[in-house]
Amino acid sequence: MTDSEIDPAVRAELTRLRDSIDNIDAAVVHMLAERFKCTQQVGRLKAEHDLPPADPAREAQQIARLRRLAESAKLDPAFAEKLLNFIVAEVIRHHERIAGDTRGGQPQR
Numbered sequence: 001m002t003d004s005e006i007d008p009a010v011r012a013e014l015t016r017l018r019d020s021i022d023n024i025d026a027a028v029v030h031m032l033a034e035r036f037k038c039t040q041q042v043g044r045l046k047a048e049h050d051l052p053p054a055d056p057a058r059e060a061q062q063i064a065r066l067r068r069l070a071e072s073a074k075l076d077p078a079f080a081e082k083l084l085n086f087i088v089a090e091v092i093r094h095h096e097r098i099a100g101d102t103r104g105g106q107p108q109r
């Protein structure tokens with residue numbers, strides 16, 4: 001079926017839903033950007049105080065909490081866990097890079 005063959009009412013409903021999806025995707029990007037701003041600061045703090053990039057106990061708490069929130073929001077908890085793990089893996093990579101660039105608690109130029 002080509003675009004011009006789609007029923008105008010269906011086309012309008014699809015456009016309405018896609019507009020909302022675009023707004024939600026923009027919000028997700030902005031929220032992730034804010035989260036990464038925080039985790040960059042955590043990375044610098046950890047590097048300056050010789051703390052390990054990963055904190056598995058903290059991650060276990062975050063996963064348990066997000067799984068509960070997902071269930072009450074009718075979102076698949078396994079998906080919520082996978083998403084958190086994906087984000088945290090990227091954060092840990094950033095922390096490791098910051099630690100590599102930080103010697104004796106001081107950022108290297």
Ligand SMILES: O=C(O)C(=O)C[C@]1(C(=O)O)C=C[C@@H](O)C=C1
Pocket residue numbers: 039042043053054055056058059062087088091092095
């Ligand atoms: O809270 C920390 O210690 C962080 O470094 C942040 C964060 C996260 O992205 O939420 C990332 C890595 C840790 O393993 C746990 C949590």
